[in-house]
Every structure is written in C-alpha cells, then in structure tokens.
Amino acid sequence: MRVFVTATAGAAALALSAGALSAQEVDRTGWPSSFTVGTASQGGTFFVYGSGWANLVAEELGITGAGEVTGGPMQNMALVHTGDLAFGLTTLGPAQESLQGTNPIAPGLEMNNVCAMFPMYQTPFHLAALASEGITSLSEIPDGTVIGFGPAGSSADTYFPAMLEELGVSFERRNGGWDDLGGQMQDGLIDAIGFAAGVPIPTVSQLEVQTDISIVGFTDEELATVTENFPVAEYTVSADTYRTLQEDMTSVAMWNFAIANCDLPESFVYEATRIAMEDNARMVNIHSSAVETLPEHWDKNNVLKWHPGAARWFNENGGASIPDDMIHGG
Known part of the structure; x- marks a missing residue:
C-alpha cells in the first residue's frame, strides 16, 4: 500500500525543485541505493506515518524507499540494530527496554546500534x-x-x-x-x-x-x-x-521517535531528518498525529543517543542543544 501526499501544483513544484537542488549539493558517499522504514501492522498509525515519510524521502532524494509491515516498536528496534532495516519507528518505553537488553525478541541483547532521528508524536x-x-x-x-x-x-x-x-x-x-x-x-x-x-x-x-x-x-x-x-x-x-x-x-x-541504524552515513540521515522536520504541513498530510512532529520536541528523547546526522540538523536548524555525550560516537 502506497501513501501519497497531496499538495497544490505550485507547492509541489517548489518542493521538488528545492529537494532536487539539495540532493545535488549533498555528499552521497556511502549512501544506500534503497532503504526501508519499519512501521507496524496495517490499520495502525505507524504504518500510515512511516510509509508516507518513506515516500517523501524517496521522492525528494531520488532513491528507492518504502514502509514495511512489522511487529511494531520492539521488532523495529531489533531490525534497525542489526541493519536489516535502515530506519524504523519506535516508542521510548520499548526503546529503553531494548537498550537494557530486555527486548523479548532478543533477550540479553543490548540494542545500542539504534540512534534517534526525530520526534514523531505521543x-x-x-x-x-x-x-x-x-x-x-x-x-x-x-x-x-x-x-x-x-x-x-x-x-x-x-x-x-x-x-x-x-x-x-x-x-x-x-x-x-x-x-x-x-x-x-x-x-x-x-x-x-x-x-x-x-x-x-x-x-x-x-x-x-x-x-x-x-x-x-x-x-x-x-x-x-x-x-x-x-x-x-x-x-x-x-x-x-x-x-x-x-x-x-x-x-x-508515550513519545514516539523515528530511529536509524547508527552506521548510516551522516549526510543521509541529515537529509532524511530535514525532510521530516522542515515542512510540518507535508507530514500532517500523511497523518494528523504529525501535528506534534516539531523540532521543539527534540528534548523529549531521554533514552536513545542521537545519530550524528540528526543531531547536526537539530543543533543547526531546530534550536536544539544536544550535548556531545548524547550523540553516537561523541
């Protein structure tokens, strides 16, 4: 199931033009040729939200991407940690359990190769x-x-x-x-x-x-x-x-956050974060819950370390002050 975002022709043309310009200027070293976003079951908000965001990223950056049906936050933590998925959606409660090694999918495994990208909604x-x-x-x-x-x-x-x-x-x-x-x-x-x-x-x-x-x-x-x-x-x-x-x-x-495998290139995660955060109206068109997908909620994450690419976007553009010790590799 694909989720299409509607917009006026003029707005869409401007967005595509800006996206194409940005895509040409960024360093794409190490970028994957395709990506997948772990969501949850069909009929839930994660599936609609994640699939819509995946489509936005794919269209603006010119690479193949889509949402994938999964078991939800716990499984997404496991699949992003192992690199089977580039991105995923999770809730901070399951994220905390996964870091502590109490995720029921892989008991004892501390899933510390998962990084925060951006706040979604409660x-x-x-x-x-x-x-x-x-x-x-x-x-x-x-x-x-x-x-x-x-x-x-x-x-x-x-x-x-x-x-x-x-x-x-x-x-x-x-x-x-x-x-x-x-x-x-x-x-x-x-x-x-x-x-x-x-x-x-x-x-x-x-x-x-x-x-x-x-x-x-x-x-x-x-x-x-x-x-x-x-x-x-x-x-x-x-x-x-x-x-x-x-x-x-x-x-x-509970708050939900988009997550990324920590090994993904900084510039790729920066761009994927930018696309979600720079134009809230596009995200709200995907699902009304995205009204809370705002830069000001960066401070709701007190569990996961940030991906360097996401942290750079928030510190440069989102009014954030993410400390080095909360950034992966910092």
Missing part, C-alpha cells in the same frame, strides 16, 4: 469495546473479557496488559494486526481492543462507522495508578478525534 493508550459490553471504565472490565492488544511485542501488547493487571483486571489476551482485530471485534469474536497508537487510529475510525462501540480512557484514580507505575504521562484525547466521543477523554501516552 502514543495515547485507550480501549475500544463493543457498546453491547457496557464497559465504561478500565477497572470495571468484566472478568474473562477477551481483549486484543495488537501485534506481539508492540507498545500496546507490552504495556496495556500490564496496566490492566495493575488495575486488577482479569482478561483473556489476544494478539494480531489492528485491522484483523477490528474485524474480530466486529464479528463478536473478541470483546475489546487495547490500542496504543497515534490518534485518530484508522481501525477505531472504521469501527465506529460500521458498528456501535464505546471508547474508554482512564479515570482519575486509574490515571494516578498507571502514571506512578509505568513510563507514561497524562494525555487528553480531544472530543473531535472520534465521532463516538462526546467530550474530551483522559488518557496516558
């Missing part, structure tokens, strides 16, 4: 359930409720079940791609889905058109419990995010 956690289930809060989910948590190893699968267990919820766990889980819920095979993705989540938007659902956030008491025990912060899902919501909803969230 990932809110929320639950979508069939309206017939009558679920109004997380802590009141009936025992035995069958809940899908996305692909195994995803941010949702890693943290949402643990949050529910901390809240005293007893449930049956399922895994799968977001589109697949959405179909299962619509068919009554599962009762709810615990999402962790940039909003609006395509699968949720599709579900609320096709069937009656409820979207469940966190009560004040639940919020206090999970923020005390997990690497998340309070987040508000605006009422206009989904047609099902009647008012703003309290949630929790």
Whole structure:
C-alpha cells in the first residue's frame, strides 16, 4: 500500500525543485541505493506515518524507499540494530527496554546500534469495546473479557496488559494486526481492543462507522495508578478525534521517535531528518498525529543517543542543544 501526499501544483513544484537542488549539493558517499522504514501492522498509525515519510524521502532524494509491515516498536528496534532495516519507528518505553537488553525478541541483547532521528508524536493508550459490553471504565472490565492488544511485542501488547493487571483486571489476551482485530471485534469474536497508537487510529475510525462501540480512557484514580507505575504521562484525547466521543477523554501516552541504524552515513540521515522536520504541513498530510512532529520536541528523547546526522540538523536548524555525550560516537 502506497501513501501519497497531496499538495497544490505550485507547492509541489517548489518542493521538488528545492529537494532536487539539495540532493545535488549533498555528499552521497556511502549512501544506500534503497532503504526501508519499519512501521507496524496495517490499520495502525505507524504504518500510515512511516510509509508516507518513506515516500517523501524517496521522492525528494531520488532513491528507492518504502514502509514495511512489522511487529511494531520492539521488532523495529531489533531490525534497525542489526541493519536489516535502515530506519524504523519506535516508542521510548520499548526503546529503553531494548537498550537494557530486555527486548523479548532478543533477550540479553543490548540494542545500542539504534540512534534517534526525530520526534514523531505521543502514543495515547485507550480501549475500544463493543457498546453491547457496557464497559465504561478500565477497572470495571468484566472478568474473562477477551481483549486484543495488537501485534506481539508492540507498545500496546507490552504495556496495556500490564496496566490492566495493575488495575486488577482479569482478561483473556489476544494478539494480531489492528485491522484483523477490528474485524474480530466486529464479528463478536473478541470483546475489546487495547490500542496504543497515534490518534485518530484508522481501525477505531472504521469501527465506529460500521458498528456501535464505546471508547474508554482512564479515570482519575486509574490515571494516578498507571502514571506512578509505568513510563507514561497524562494525555487528553480531544472530543473531535472520534465521532463516538462526546467530550474530551483522559488518557496516558508515550513519545514516539523515528530511529536509524547508527552506521548510516551522516549526510543521509541529515537529509532524511530535514525532510521530516522542515515542512510540518507535508507530514500532517500523511497523518494528523504529525501535528506534534516539531523540532521543539527534540528534548523529549531521554533514552536513545542521537545519530550524528540528526543531531547536526537539530543543533543547526531546530534550536536544539544536544550535548556531545548524547550523540553516537561523541
């Protein structure tokens, strides 16, 4: 599936002209002839965002690039670390676990050849359930409720079940791609889905058109419990995010960052970072969550060392002051 970014003819011509000029001027020594961005399952925000950004980079730099369906943040950390993928998308919680050697994909392996590129957006956690289930809060989910948590190893699968267990919820766990889980819920095979993705989540938007659902956030008491025990912060899902919501909803969230294999050439990563950060409107055209893909959020990364190419862009153009000890090889 390709994601095309629309623009006016004049704007597109200017962007392509500027991109072509930039591409001619930069040193391409050591650049790959193609690249792949690790995303997540189809139907999720990572897939839409990552595929769209890959297309932008490929078109502007004149090399082949695309998004790839993966298991999400944990698997992307592993694949970027080994160099099987040039770029990927991850969440800072899974990134921290991967650096510490507790990534379930490769226990004991410290994935320290993964570098930060740029801030993407915050990932809110929320639950979508069939309206017939009558679920109004997380802590009141009936025992035995069958809940899908996305692909195994995803941010949702890693943290949402643990949050529910901390809240005293007893449930049956399922895994799968977001589109697949959405179909299962619509068919009554599962009762709810615990999402962790940039909003609006395509699968949720599709579900609320096709069937009656409820979207469940966190009560004040639940919020206090999970923020005390997990690497998340309070987040508000605006009422206009989904047609099902009647008012703003309290949630929790983690920051997502684009990542690169640390061995990639500095100039290549600089250009790929520039393309994502210099024109936010293009990124928002890919997915509305990119409204947070702004240079000012560089300081949200307190986990990964920066790729030298990305750090150079932020220090020169993004108003950042990334210290040498937070830059790979520095």
